[in-house]
Amino acid sequence: MGCAAGSAGRRVPRPRADALRNRERIVTAAREVYVEYGAEAPLDEIARRAGIGNATLYRHFPDRHALVDAVVRSVMVRAAEQAERIADEEPDPFAALCRFAHLAADERIGALCAMLSCGFDRNRPDLDAERRRLEGAVEGLTERARRAGRLRPDVEAGDLMLVLSQLSRPLPDSGSLDMGRFAHRHLQLFLDGLEAPARSELPGSAVTLEDLRRAAP
Amino acid sequence: MGCAAGSAGRRVPRPRADALRNRERIVTAAREVYVEYGAEAPLDEIARRAGIGNATLYRHFPDRHALVDAVVRSVMVRAAEQAERIADEEPDPFAALCRFAHLAADERIGALCAMLSCGFDRNRPDLDAERRRLEGAVEGLTERARRAGRLRPDVEAGDLMLVLSQLSRPLPDSGSLDMGRFAHRHLQLFLDGLEAPARSELPGSAVTLEDLRRAAP
Amino acid sequence: MGCAAGSAGRRVPRPRADALRNRERIVTAAREVYVEYGAEAPLDEIARRAGIGNATLYRHFPDRHALVDAVVRSVMVRAAEQAERIADEEPDPFAALCRFAHLAADERIGALCAMLSCGFDRNRPDLDAERRRLEGAVEGLTERARRAGRLRPDVEAGDLMLVLSQLSRPLPDSGSLDMGRFAHRHLQLFLDGLEAPARSELPGSAVTLEDLRRAAP
Amino acid sequence: MGCAAGSAGRRVPRPRADALRNRERIVTAAREVYVEYGAEAPLDEIARRAGIGNATLYRHFPDRHALVDAVVRSVMVRAAEQAERIADEEPDPFAALCRFAHLAADERIGALCAMLSCGFDRNRPDLDAERRRLEGAVEGLTERARRAGRLRPDVEAGDLMLVLSQLSRPLPDSGSLDMGRFAHRHLQLFLDGLEAPARSELPGSAVTLEDLRRAAP
DNA sequence: TATGAATGAGATTTCATTCAT
DNA sequence: CATGAATGAAATCTCATTCAT
Numbered sequence: 001m002g003c004a005a006g007s008a009g010r011r012v013p014r015p016r017a018d019a020l021r022n023r024e025r026i027v028t029a030a031r032e033v034y035v036e037y038g039a040e041a042p043l044d045e046i047a048r049r050a051g052i053g054n055a056t057l058y059r060h061f062p063d064r065h066a067l068v069d070a071v072v073r074s075v076m077v078r079a080a081e082q083a084e085r086i087a088d089e090e091p092d093p094f095a096a097l098c099r100f101a102h103l104a105a106d107e108r109i110g111a112l113c114a115m116l117s118c119g120f121d122r123n124r125p126d127l128d129a130e131r132r133r134l135e136g137a138v139e140g141l142t143e144r145a146r147r148a149g150r151l152r153p154d155v156e157a158g159d160l161m162l163v164l165s166q167l168s169r170p171l172p173d174s175g176s177l178d179m180g181r182f183a184h185r186h187l188q189l190f191l192d193g194l195e196a197p198a199r200s201e202l203p204g205s206a207v208t209l210e211d212l213r214r215a216a217p
Numbered sequence: 218m219g220c221a222a223g224s225a226g227r228r229v230p231r232p233r234a235d236a237l238r239n240r241e242r243i244v245t246a247a248r249e250v251y252v253e254y255g256a257e258a259p260l261d262e263i264a265r266r267a268g269i270g271n272a273t274l275y276r277h278f279p280d281r282h283a284l285v286d287a288v289v290r291s292v293m294v295r296a297a298e299q300a301e302r303i304a305d306e307e308p309d310p311f312a313a314l315c316r317f318a319h320l321a322a323d324e325r326i327g328a329l330c331a332m333l334s335c336g337f338d339r340n341r342p343d344l345d346a347e348r349r350r351l352e353g354a355v356e357g358l359t360e361r362a363r364r365a366g367r368l369r370p371d372v373e374a375g376d377l378m379l380v381l382s383q384l385s386r387p388l389p390d391s392g393s394l395d396m397g398r399f400a401h402r403h404l405q406l407f408l409d410g411l412e413a414p415a416r417s418e419l420p421g422s423a424v425t426l427e428d429l430r431r432a433a434p
Numbered sequence: 435m436g437c438a439a440g441s442a443g444r445r446v447p448r449p450r451a452d453a454l455r456n457r458e459r460i461v462t463a464a465r466e467v468y469v470e471y472g473a474e475a476p477l478d479e480i481a482r483r484a485g486i487g488n489a490t491l492y493r494h495f496p497d498r499h500a501l502v503d504a505v506v507r508s509v510m511v512r513a514a515e516q517a518e519r520i521a522d523e524e525p526d527p528f529a530a531l532c533r534f535a536h537l538a539a540d541e542r543i544g545a546l547c548a549m550l551s552c553g554f555d556r557n558r559p560d561l562d563a564e565r566r567r568l569e570g571a572v573e574g575l576t577e578r579a580r581r582a583g584r585l586r587p588d589v590e591a592g593d594l595m596l597v598l599s600q601l602s603r604p605l606p607d608s609g610s611l612d613m614g615r616f617a618h619r620h621l622q623l624f625l626d627g628l629e630a631p632a633r634s635e636l637p638g639s640a641v642t643l644e645d646l647r648r649a650a651p
Numbered sequence: 652m653g654c655a656a657g658s659a660g661r662r663v664p665r666p667r668a669d670a671l672r673n674r675e676r677i678v679t680a681a682r683e684v685y686v687e688y689g690a691e692a693p694l695d696e697i698a699r700r701a702g703i704g705n706a707t708l709y710r711h712f713p714d715r716h717a718l719v720d721a722v723v724r725s726v727m728v729r730a731a732e733q734a735e736r737i738a739d740e741e742p743d744p745f746a747a748l749c750r751f752a753h754l755a756a757d758e759r760i761g762a763l764c765a766m767l768s769c770g771f772d773r774n775r776p777d778l779d780a781e782r783r784r785l786e787g788a789v790e791g792l793t794e795r796a797r798r799a800g801r802l803r804p805d806v807e808a809g810d811l812m813l814v815l816s817q818l819s820r821p822l823p824d825s826g827s828l829d830m831g832r833f834a835h836r837h838l839q840l841f842l843d844g845l846e847a848p849a850r851s852e853l854p855g856s857a858v859t860l861e862d863l864r865r866a867a868p
Numbered sequence: 869t870a871t872g873a874a875t876g877a878g879a880t881t882t883c884a885t886t887c888a889t
Numbered sequence: 890c891a892t893g894a895a896t897g898a899a900a901t902c903t904c905a906t907t908c909a910t
Contacts, residue, residue: 016889019894040257042879053896058881060894155406163403166383184420186380189372192417193410200409203401236869259904270871275906453890474691476883487892492885589840597837600817618854620814623806626851627844634843637835667910670873693900704875709902711873 023060025050027070034071035108035170043067069127076130079104083137087144094150097141098191101160105168105183152198163190240277242267244287251288252328252387260284286344292329293347296321300354304361311367314358315408318381322400327385369415380407457494459484461504468505469542469604477501503561509546510564513538517571521578528584531575532625535594539602539617586632597624674711674721676701681722686759686821690719720778726763727781730755734788738795745801748792749842752815756834761819803849814841 029050033041043064047054061067082103090096138157145151167190168183246267250258260281264271278284299320307313355374362368384407385400463484467475477498481488495501516537524530572591579585601624602617680701684692694715698705712718733754741747789808796802818841819834 016893018888022894043881044879054880055882055897056895059896062881064880152406159403159406162399163384163406166386166403167380169383169386181420182379186376186383188417188419189369189376189380189410190407192415193406193413195416196410196413198409199412200405202405203398239870260906261904271905272872272907273870276870281905456891477885478883488884489886489893490891493890493892498884586840593837593840596833597818597840600820600837601814603817603820615854616813620810620817622851622853623803623810623814623844624841626849627840627847629850630844630847632843633846634839636839637832667872669909673873694902695900705901706876706903707874710875713902715901 019060022050022052022056023070026052026057026060026067027074030067030071031074031108034068039068073127073130075107075109076127076134078107079109080130080134080137082107083134083141087137087140093141093145093148094195097145097151097160097194098188100138100141101164101187101191102184104164105187109165109168150195152194152196154198154202155194160194236277239267239269239273240287243269243274243277243284244291247284247288248291248325248329252325256285288329290344290347292324292326293344293351295324296326297347297351297354299324300351300358304354304357310358310362310365311412314362314368314377314411315405317355317358318377318404318408319401321381322385322404325385327382327400328387367412369411369413371415371419372411377411453494456484456486456490457504460486460491460494460501461508464501464505465508465542465546468502468546473502505546507561507564509541509543510561510568512541513543514564514568514571516541517568517575521571521574527575527579527582528629531579531585531594531628532622534572534575535598535621535625536618538598539621543599543602584629586628586630588632588636589628594628670711673701673703673707677703677708677711677718678721678725681718682725682759682763685719685722685763694718722763724778724781726758726760727778727785729758730760731781731785731788733758734785734792738788738791744792744796744799745846748796748802748811748845749839751789751792752811752838752842753835755815756819756838759819761816761821761834801846803845803847805849805853806845811845 026046030041030046033046033049037045043057044054046067047057050057057067061070083100086096086100086103090099135157138161142151142155142157142160146153164187167186243263247258247263250263250266254262260274261271263284264274267274274284278287300317303313303317303320307316352374355378359368359372359374359377363370381404384403460480464475464480467480467483471479477491478488480501481491484491491501495504517534520530520534520537524533569591572595576585576589576591576594580587580589598621601620677697681692681697684697684700688696694708695705697718698708701708708718712721734751737747737751737754741750786808789812793802793806793808793811797804815838818837
């Protein structure tokens with residue numbers, strides 16, 4: 001069957017190759033720039049870094065929100081892919097959780113949490129699929145660890161995701177400071193605590209992914 | 218005769234009472250606004266909130282940096298005071314650490330960590346006194362807990378301060394989300410881990426306050 | 435001899451059917467959009483409304499001016515056709531004038547007067563034929579009424595055309611206001627005055643179509 | 652009694668002289684530019700013409716709407732003043748109406764009708780006073796003429812205002828065309844018709860000022 | 869001294885027009 | 890020939906900082 005004229009006469013013209021490439025370059029540049037400058041980064045800087053005119057950026061993403069959406073989506077997908085891969089490869093349930101956490105930190109998930117938090121907005125049903133995929137993968141990892149008795153029972157996947165994001169967030173203007181070094185250290189410290197038996201009753205209730213989902217602006 | 222007009226023509230005018238009050242109001246307003254808007258808050262908004270003209274703000278603080286300095290100094294002092302008070306009042310070394318951490322989170326120390334990180338800038342010797350006072354107080358608390366065997370020995374005061382700041386940072390635009398709830402929960406989770414025996418070797422070396430001091434932009 | 439494939443290699447390709455249809459759709463869409471948005475309407479909106487790509491629009495009309503020309507030409511032709519038809523059908527000379535005026539108002543001739551005024555530009559000899567046809571038709575109507583003593587003798591066809599355009603121009607952003615209602619009312623009021631005997635000497639001299647012709651930018 | 656500390660301790664600092672002067676210059680420049688360019692005139696052009704920086708314009712008028720409001724208010728006041736003065740000076744009721752109409756045309760009331768139509772917006776209660784003043788003055792003139800039997804009884808003040816605005820509107824881009832000449836001519840033609848006895852029943856009902864008031868975007 | 873006002877530099881966004889598929 | 894994409898120039902608006910009262 002031909003890939004093109006499948007269904008009725010509708011015109012769904014396949015996106016042009018160069019446009020796709022540009023779109024990709026914009027999202028990549030945006031992720032870098034967001035990590036570097038924060039979410040307030042000037043769009044012109046993103047366009048410059050992507051090597052395109054600023055108006056081209058607006059053709060692909062009608063406003064700054066749409067670009068953030070795209071970056072969030074891409075980050076979610078990458079994180080989900082890693083979670084799924086690790087679930088397949090790593091036999092030890094807690095080690096799997098740890099590997100995922102450190103990899104996600106390397107993915108700059110914390111630097112992008114400004115945007116990620118938007119991604120959990122219930123008003124963005126267009127991110128639903130990606131969100132559910134990521135949630136499912138992370139919940140799979142935590143559930144497995146919990147069943148194996150390797151995770152404090154009062155801790156949820158949402159707790160992990162939020163702490164992970166916060167601990168790996170760059171300090172604003174922390175030019176020369178290598179946050180990565182701190183992030184991995186503190187993440188491991190935190191993970192160690194997750195495996196140890198509970199010592200105190202935690203204040204508040206567990207943070208579920210549903211909580212994060214309700215959190216958006 | 219006022220205390221000012223000591224020698225002949227020299228002018229060492231004691232700051233007027235209203236000027237002092239204005240200065241105070243500006244710093245208070247700035248702290249609120251920074252917590253609310255982030256460090257990019259428009260200076261006019263701060264002036265408005267303080268109930269003064271914008272030019273008055275510039276008379277007291279020649280540029281945006283000077284104002285941040287003042288806010289940082291005030292936050293440092295408040296945190297140091299609490300640390301010192303708790304050290305006096307709380308007999309249990311680990312409980313003292315915990316109480317300090319939660320109180321500091323309530324002080325929005327995380328919301329202000331953008332500015333705090335500036336405060337550790339080596340180029341601001343005018344913050345030296347306050348910084349040393351805060352460092353001393355927190356190191357006192359951690360040292361006491363460590364000696365009592367209630368703190369993982371591979372953890373430093375700087376680790377605590379940094380994690381504390383990160384975990385209590387508000388999510389950007391987290392409108393309806395009550396970060397306080399999460400902050401205290403995750404802080405406690407982290408503190409529980411600090412008390413438990415080490416389960417893994419932490420990556421990187423301990424974060425000392427000296428490290429943070431070197432981190433500034 | 436066929437008109438097309440006359441000599442050897444010359445290319446005088448008869449316009450393709452679809453190209454003609456596209457051209458027609460563009461002009462129709464442009465007229466609608468101009469009435470709706472004014473002459474500043476984005477060309478992309480016109481292309482969208484016509485259901486074609488924007489570059490196609492440029493193929494047919496090299497610049498915004500050319501498109502306006504085409505719309506003006508089409509409006510002129512429609513108005514001329516009506517004037518000619520009414521001249522044939524309506525025995526009463528003044529009633530003919532009135533019917534033409536009200537019909538032209540319904541044609542949105544006022545909404546398009548921005549462009550019509552361009553149409554009288556002497557620099558557009560390509561509109562000459564259409565302009566002369568419209569002028570001829572309207573002058574025929576006024577001349578007949580004047581000869582029958584039903585029209586103030588100091589009034590010219592150009593006066594009528596200009597007043598007609600002005601009175602039926604939509605107010606900018608007059609969202610809910612039904613200009614049609616006002617236009618027809620005030621047009622009739624004006625026409626009543628045209629039939630009545632002169633009460634005062636009019637300032638200025640009569641507006642001839644030649645005047646309008648010289649008016650363009 | 653001092654002019655300042657009249658009532659309680661409220662601070663209503665008298666606007667500075669230079670600011671007032673600037674405000675005045677902006678409004679004047681805006682009126683000119685609107686007449687010339689239409690309501691879409693670039694704000695930078697207005698600022699340039701007023702001889703101030705563009706940001707100063709924004710200090711006085713937070714957005715383009717606020718500036719239009721100010722221009723509308725000023726035009727309304729000038730027109731009302733003229734109507735009142737003429738009512739006092741001109742003994743002949745119909746001549747008074749005519750003088751007002753021609754003067755208002757000279758005031759470029761038609762060129763500004765884009766903005767005037769906004770001025771009749773019911774959502775701008777801040778224009779209420781000026782609007783009522785103008786309405787009152789014009790209704791006074793028409794009522795007097797009607798009572799004297801010098802005005803078609805089926806015509807209202809609103810009809811006059813609207814026709815007056817439309818007939819004196821400049822053609823878009825009518826660079827070299829002297830609209831003033833046409834405006835006065837056609838206005839007089841229309842006014843002649845208003846004094847003559849009715850020849851036909853007008854379509855629609857009279858346009859009251861209330862109608863215009865309801866017309867806004 | 870305190871203040872409202874002024875300002876230029878920069879950010880976001882739109883649009884007519886050109887380019888490449 | 891038709892089209893989506895690209896683009897620079899311009900318009901609106903914001904804000905840190907300086908100026909004048």
